[in-house]
Amino acid sequence: MYFSEHLKEKLEDYMSYYSKVRIVRTKKREGLIRTRLLGASVAKGEVLTFLDSHCEVNVNWLPPLLNQIALNHKTIVCPMIDVIDHNHFGYEAQAGDAMRGAFDWEMYYKRIPIPPELQRTDPSDPFESPVMAGGLFAVDRKWFWELGGYDPGLEIWGGEQYEISFKVWMCGGEMYDVPCSRVGHIYRKYVPYKVPTGTSLARIRNVASNLCIDSKHGATGTELRLDNCVKDGTERTWSHEQLFTFGWRQDIRPGEPLHTRKFCFDSISQSSPVTLYDCHGMKGNQHWSYRKDKTLFHPVSNSCVDCNPAEKKIFMNRCDPLSETQQWIFEHINMTILQKFNIYNNS
Template identity: 40%
Template structure:
């Protein structure tokens, strides 16, 4: 019997041991964020309990919970690109208990908040930003919840680490793994959609530094938060004040003189601007999905550079206040105001005294007029932030504007990102939202906005997704500081401003970077029709010279298309571009054909095999064909400057202007311009100084009765149906 008892005891103890192991494995599995099970842990109302686990050789701590019952649920699916890793581990795991909601607070340097964000229904936790709520959180917990509580007035530049120590392709792979860059295109990720760019980056040996990955086994994974809609003001707003909530302000007839004086002074209604609060509220213009996005806690900081010359007092101050009031303080390293040799007295000592109230604001004064391009370079030279953010001096930042910009750069340092530009009416100062648009240009290289092409609409899953843009307007953007200089900063051979935005756009795309407009980051901008300051050599001449430098460096075999628009520039000097060509070679940049194929396929290439080009002068009325607007083609006095009067006639008979071809205008006898791939494109026969005969209809291109438009009419051999081109090509 004794041996049998021993055998039974051994069997019993062995069974209990295996049962204990199973229980421990079950608890370990169910409390893992990767688990699909849930475990309910009972807590007494006066009990505190620490839950700890080992993760990636590092210690991960879940905050002490003080509730009757807390449910730890499954990890949120990775397919949701808006949910960060640690949010799934921490915030996504915490749900309502019997006594209410578990609050995981975040510490901020400012207490005043507006527009608390809605939470996910499936997460049901409440994110607040109140200093007083942190009283029950110990110091260790406080560090976990509020990793961004830095001393922002510290002047030493922080060492560059984290994501900046890894290569571009490593960053992309890491982002996809972490679920922070999972933008799909036809079933593929955002990175796969950029395969041609990624392959190019791999081929450019040494053009982008390969650095140590940021999240090694010894570091904790990043933590995330919802966007903080900060809107702090120095005093309560008057809800009925002029222009409040972005409303327009109408003036009375008695104020007409002061309004006119303001326009002469500023090229916008300075009188109305001065009536509006420097800290006015603006209406919500972000897509709804933006409030559900999450951003890493350890975002890089930024230096905000605002250049100005003879700027109006109220618009300049409103710009600065909107940055300070609506930006997380820990993310703003400094604001540098670069005064480009302003002469107005209020921009001297009064401005110094006003800005002395804000420790982060610095004023750099230039001893002579430099222009926007060189002024920005001077500001960048003294910047200490990890990221450079350039703003115009007459803008209003929307709530939540900064974090989306820094997040995209944190994910990939070679991105150049821009806020969506809302419009502030130059007359009434009404704040109006903008639609889904991207930056573009034609063969004259003048920037303009266009609607999104079908390929981009298809790639983006919703209206909050970043927009890949072939070009940027240039006034407002953020860029990694080291990448800015590695990429060649600005062309120092350019004057004042004009063309630098197209140059930066081409250089970024062709040399390994990318450009995006972020609908979740919004800034209102006053769009002026004229500039209140002077260009030393005139604005047109300055713009054309700058643009020539872009053409000579970046357009390669497509340069003749630009000069067909501006034939008079062939003999003009544009300065020495040897250093920019050397930069292009050093960075192993792609050619312009690659840019057209991969970035901007919507830019049609005109038929370069032409029989005539230049101005097209009607012999009968001595006026030239002119694309004056988006309407039908008109006739205007010849000016010999190309531009809207630069046309070509291909050997196939197509009448072309830039990338557009002539065709019927709205089923009338008039002639318009449209995509050269349109179904009904005119085809002309032309003999030197003779008629332009449309092949299909056998009609001639003539002149309307008012002599302002061209029309197709029965051929009669009159002088009004004869045309002389600027250049005939043999």
């Protein structure tokens, strides 16, 4: 996507020389993932190939990728990602060259050596990898949509490589890195654009209004408000038949978002608004309990989180377990862990 004024009509004139290229524009900034979904939705080819814009493909890079997909359409294939120096554009392979993708317990992407038992006789042969690097891969178009595509709720970039990788292996697919396919990638020294703050780990939906607490765009001191739970009306759903019953799927552990500040719900007294403030870890105004009647209880003020759906306002009020405007549902979170958290903090 481009935002510079001079790249609008001039860009279309320039790209008109390439008959196979189409320009698709969004009405507002959507971020990498939703923009990729838009491109994939209008693509007509049998195979989708995703590349970052700051890439340069090498000689004969595409046939080795297509070959693996031809052997099994439920395959995602990734090229070897070489390094283009951001200062002088020198080109070289990454240290260790052919290595598998992995991640540590903080969800940082890592490259690890191929173990001896999985070493290939021919070093040019494709090899399986648990996790892709994220930005560069090819996939059968129908298989991509069978997997559910990307989660449209992902913002900017970071995390999508795990989502796609996990779904591939959990849904009976395969993922290969292909040494004969080489693509150069510029690793920038810094990120030249602003990233929205306030990534939340859970979604809290109000029973009465079916709206959700919007904390994505908050800064310290921001009053919480209600907003539509899924802004574009689409949400990926899964049936148990689509997934293998891996036991580890149920073993979710709580973690922390990367590259964001830690904000906590904060309130002063009954009838006051609920705001976001930097987490201080001292309980007090930031101490909350989620109770069995679905209320969010604030011990300091002896009140509960309430809302006005018409005005989309969130505030504290005297607890009324029969009021649906005070009933909240945590979604996409392990409720067992939440209950244990409440027991621990109340002990």
